[in-house]
Amino acid sequence: MHHGSDKTPRLSTVLRILRSHPTGLTTAELQSWTSSMAPATDISELRQSGHAIECKSEGMRNGRRIYRYIYREMK
Numbered sequence: 001m002h003h004g005s006d007k008t009p010r011l012s013t014v015l016r017i018l019r020s021h022p023t024g025l026t027t028a029e030l031q032s033w034t035s036s037m038a039p040a041t042d043i044s045e046l047r048q049s050g051h052a053i054e055c056k057s058e059g060m061r062n063g064r065r066i067y068r069y070i071y072r073e074m075k
Helices: 009-019 027-034 039-048
Strands: 051-061 064-074
Touching: 009 027, 009 039, 009 064, 027 039, 027 064, 039 051, 039 064
Parallel strands: none
Antiparallel strands: 051 064
8 A cells, every 4th residue: 555654734633633542533523523535544544654543442332333543652
């Protein structure tokens, strides 16, 4: 996968928002805060740039899986 730099406006916004929420954000929350159409892809690109981002499953709600992303550190 090609990955962008965490210095691009899109990824730096995702990174800033993640860092400002120590308890993490769900995919839907991350999408709402960043206007990203592909938050999971953004997370993957940040991981490729060396950021440790944990993903926790929070089960199902309204027939959809809920994932929470938590920023941990730079590797």
